[in-house]
Amino acid sequence: MDKDHGRVEERIYTALRPQEVLDESQYEPWRNMSSLVQVERLVTFSDGTERRDKQYYLSSLPAEAVERIGTYIRGHWGIENRLHWHLDVTFREDHCRARKAYAAQNLNTIRKLALAIVSQRKDKLSIRKRLFTADLNIDYLKELLEI
Incomplete structure (x- = not known):
């Protein structure tokens, strides 16, 4: 229960x-x-x-x-x-207007890949803050991608 x-x-x-x-x-x-x-x-x-x-x-x-x-x-x-919550809340997937051909499916795959990469990092930042930091800081993005 x-x-x-x-x-x-x-x-x-x-x-x-x-x-x-x-x-x-x-x-x-x-x-x-x-x-x-x-x-x-x-x-x-x-x-x-x-x-x-x-x-x-x-x-x-x-x-x-x-x-x-x-x-x-x-x-x-x-x-x-939890996966769908992150896709809906963090990536705002429900607001995505991609509808043609395989666009929505392709974007969903990319979001899941990004979520998997960002989730592997073990720091105190939330998933959303990790994405935001990666967007602003190329060195942090390289760390996430292990480049």
Whole structure:
């Protein structure tokens, strides 16, 4: 259970062995998969409204390791959300007006590369301040790029 941002989120993880839920013809292409995982989420907002949803995952971990699978799923989304937060807030990606051909996709790739490079530096500056400093100071930029 998580309590954050004015909501309470509960998750129920259920993991099954694929051969328990699939018939032989369905199971054959997935023979190397160890478990099917269902995540049932109930989100209760501060105004009392609720939202339910289900997500499904395929895992190479055994169904008996459902707690560990849940930890990995939650960790993955934490990483994913932090990435998107930086893209949206630091790089203002949502305000990008590039729409033609592959421009938006190419810019997204460049932003992710820049974020990866800047994130490797271990100093006390925030990501935004590192980018700002690199923009103003060519020596700092060279350090980041290891030139």
